[in-house]
Amino acid sequence: MVKIEDIGEHQLLAIIRPYCDQEKIGDDGAILDVSLGKKLVITTDILVENVHFSDSTTPPHSIGYRATTANLSDLAAMGATPIALTIGLSLRKDVEISWIESLYQGIQQCLAKYNIKIVGGDITRSIVNTISITAVGEVSQNKAIYRHTAKVGDVILTTGFHGLAKAGLEILLYPEKYSHIDDETRKKVIFAHQYPQPRLDMIKHLKNLHPYPQITGMDSSDGLADAIIQICQMSNVGATINRQKLPIPLAIKKITDDETALNWLLYGGEDFELVLCMNVKVAQYLQLRLGKNCHIIGEINASSEIQLIDHENVYPKLLLNQRKTFQHF
Structure with missing residues (x-):
């Protein structure tokens, strides 16, 4: 099986690139449109191997899906509509390319239902696999949901x-x-x-x-x-x-x-x-x-x-x- 160490960073990026919004990637940052009268909502979740997932309970497709759900769920909890995602990966050099492809297929399957795109991210080497996703959404200021506003009688x-x-x-x-x-x-x-x-x-x-x-x-x-x-x-x-x-x-x-x-x-x-x-x-x-x-x-x-x-x-x-x-x- 082909591993990251066999192909290097740039070929790995070429494999990941088709999963992203081609109009938003390629520069140092992604420029996003925000609807008039809306506020940005930004949330980040990090999943670490053997803390949040393991091969014994979670195949890579599911890891990608669950990681995406965690971020979209945070936006839903704020009353926000998702706009886009960025994905940061820290990976062991012996990870198989098929594992990464399956991970992104799981992410894409979750996003496709809501027409949300991946607009960027980062990759680095690590001794343990880690997935960090940042989701961006928007919400009307008077419709944002917070944790600190519960009232007696609710x-x-x-x-x-x-x-x-x-x-x-x-x-x-x-x-x-x-x-x-x-x-x-x-x-x-x-x-x-x-x-x-x-x-x-x-x-x-x-x-x-x-x-x-x-x-x-x-x-x-x-x-x-x-x-x-x-x-x-x-x-x-x-x-x-x-x-x-x-x-x-x-x-x-x-x-x-x-x-x-x-x-x-x-x-x-x-x-x-x-x-x-x-x-x-x-x-x-x-x-x-x-x-x-x-x-x-x-x-x-x-x-x-x-x-x-x-x-x-x-x-x-x-x-x-x-x-x-x-x-x-």
């Missing part, structure tokens, strides 16, 4: 389902432990882990709100609990989460027990859903539009705690714990 709305990505990772890491799981369930959760979807579809629903309400939020890349905790900390509020309103997917129930399922749902991470705080009437409207793909799970209050409450009094009250969320250090 309800907490989440998109999609949490815990599926964690379930997929568990099956990939411990195949013998979960050998009894049926193929359909196995494929569903592995796909959720390897090919998460950025919730850019929410932008069009939010744009249609008139008058535009105050919305607070972030994505759940580091877990549902982490998102709620960060929003509450930055907004100086507390929250109650209704345990009965947390939707545990059937696929997870087939794989593990109730306690583990709840832990995966709250702390698993990498589902890349949106966690939004807003007026209850706005949330109910979005529920009607999105159906089962949208859930009101709790409410913001004036306390300093984030409580998980069981209204059926079967389980004791729990406090969400940031120590259980994903930590880099």
Whole structure:
């Protein structure tokens, strides 16, 4: 198999160039158009081998797709529409060219659905493979979503389902432990882990709100609990989460027990859903539009705690714990 060290930097760049916007690359920087009355939103995510991905759980096509989703999800969480991406790669010299091509094919597959182009980047040698993507988007100033604006009385709305990505990772890491799981369930959760979807579809629903309400939020890349905790900390509020309103997917129930399922749902991470705080009437409207793909799970209050409450009094009250969320250090 041909490796980077066999062809050198310039031939590697020639292989990557077709994946980029030919009208924007070739100079020291890319010049982008921004719509009148819009603000730029810029976000960067770095994925490091054996920290965020490994060959045992994530093929290169999936690595590219997931890395792209992570950035597009950040833009969605800000209420922004994506414009373009740049990609920085730090690679071992023994990486096979086919690995890089598959990586870019995964990136391109994710971008193609939203008509987003790669407009530049950088390449350097490293002792460990690292992918750094910077995404650029735009948002109307009065429609930007921040983490620090949650108010007492807001309800907490989440998109999609949490815990599926964690379930997929568990099956990939411990195949013998979960050998009894049926193929359909196995494929569903592995796909959720390897090919998460950025919730850019929410932008069009939010744009249609008139008058535009105050919305607070972030994505759940580091877990549902982490998102709620960060929003509450930055907004100086507390929250109650209704345990009965947390939707545990059937696929997870087939794989593990109730306690583990709840832990995966709250702390698993990498589902890349949106966690939004807003007026209850706005949330109910979005529920009607999105159906089962949208859930009101709790409410913001004036306390300093984030409580998980069981209204059926079967389980004791729990406090969400940031120590259980994903930590880099």
